[in-house]
Amino acid sequence: MISLLITSQLAHARPYVDGHLHYVDFFQESDGMPALLSAMDDGNISQAAIMGIPVAKIWHEDEPKKPRYYAGDDAALYWYSATDFELLNAIQALQPEQQQRFIPFISGINANDKNAAAHLRRALELNPGFWQGIGELFTRHDDVTALMHGNTPRANNEAMMKVYKVAAEFDLPVLxxxxxxxxxxxxxxxxxxxxxxxxxxxxxxxIWAHAGTSKELHRHQEELEFLRPLLQRLLAKYDNLTIDLSWTLIEPYLLDEQGKPRPQWLALLKQYPQRFVLGSDVVGRFDNLGNTMHRFDPVLQALPPEVAKAIAHDNFLALLPKSAQHAEQESASD
Known part of the structure; x- marks a missing residue:
């Protein structure tokens, strides 16, 4: 009992970097920065990669009640670039020491528009050095895709290929x-x-969000049996790939039905200890943020300490632009 208590205390003492946090929901609404900072303190989350959501949900004229989620009814979604400016203003209104806790990602990109790269460049140049990553970009995304007008966005379409060139030029990771x-x-x-x-x-x-999975995929298929061998092959082949272990991967992949870590997944994490990051993927509501991040505790406790630290904290920071990493080191030395 004492050893279990000590293990639990050590887990909660571990600082986390949340690599996937949406400041707003699908209606571009948020609990706000005070609530977010409080939730980060409670969950021992030192920093968060924070982003908007690149689409907004219509409250349709025919719907008597505002839906609570994008799948709440059949009304459409539309691309929404102002999400980035709401986030920019929210961060800039904070005290300097609070601002340092956030790693802002720019996300308001229409993944089907070949003008997107030009719009992205202008946004980056308007606020030099502010944005430290791009994403979460929405390409193929089950019901989100189904509710969008126009062609299905794809990770390899011409519009996205142009966006990647801008990402490379500015040394920005892409979620x-x-x-x-x-x-x-x-x-x-x-x-x-x-x-x-x-x-x-x-x-x-x-950074591949959820390793290509989603809540909707799991609702219909539960576990994708091909996923772990596939990730092993991709990680061996592509040095530029990092896997986002956000909440949809906790079950049924990382943990079994009893809540215990699956040995084959632990082996994969140990084989590629620098290639995985954690994320909550909360959307504008922060009351469950700490609980979501600490659902990873059983997995991290089963790993060697240096691997757990890398996945929980260090790996995400290593993906940031070199200028941002230098600023992190200076802040840590102060």
């Missing part, structure tokens, strides 16, 4: 949502889209 399959197919149906992006942009640091 991208690109489903590996559909809700019905038990094979990596859409893998080619992500692989082409990786292979044709070796200088870009890609």
């Amino acid at each position: 991208i949502h690109s489903n590996v399959t559909s809700k019905r197919e038990r094979n990596p149906l859409y893998l080619e889209e992500m692989e082409e992006a990786l292979s044709k942009n070796p200088e870009v640091k890609f």
Whole structure:
């Protein structure tokens, strides 16, 4: 009992970097910065990669009640670039020491628009040095895609290829949502889209959100049995790939039905200790932030301490632009 208590205390003493946190929800609404900072303190989250959401949900004229989530009814989603300016203003209103806790990612990009790269460049040049990453970019994304008008966005379409060139120029990591399959197919149906992006942009640091999974995929298929061997192959082949272990991967992949770490996944994490990061993927509501991040505790406790520290904290910071990493080191020395 004493050893279990000590283990639990050590887990909660570990600082986390949340590598995937949305400041707003699908209606571009948020609990706000005071609530977020309080939740980060409670969860021992030292820093967070914070981003908006590049789409907004319509409250349709025919709907008597405002939906609570993008899947709440059949009304459409639309691309929404102002999400970045709301985030920019929220961060700039903070005290300097509070601002340092956030790693802002620019996300308001229409993944089907070949003008997106030009819009992105202008936004980056308007606020030099502010944005430290790009994403979460929405490409193929089950019901989100289904509710969008126009063509299905793909990780390897021409518009995204132009965005990756800007990312490389500014040394910005790219967090991208690109489903590996559909809700019905038990094979990596859409893998080619992500692989082409990786292979044709070796200088870009890609973070694959949820390793290509989503809540909707799991609702229909539960576990994708091909996923772990696939990740092992991709990590061996592409040095520019990092896997975002956000909440959809906790179950049924990292933990079994009893809440115990799965040995084969632990082996993969130990084989590539610098290639995984953690994320909560909360969307504008922060009351469950700490609990979400600490669901990873059983996995981290089963890993060697240096591997756990890398995945929980160090790996994400190592993906940032060199200028941002230098600022981090100076801040730590102060």
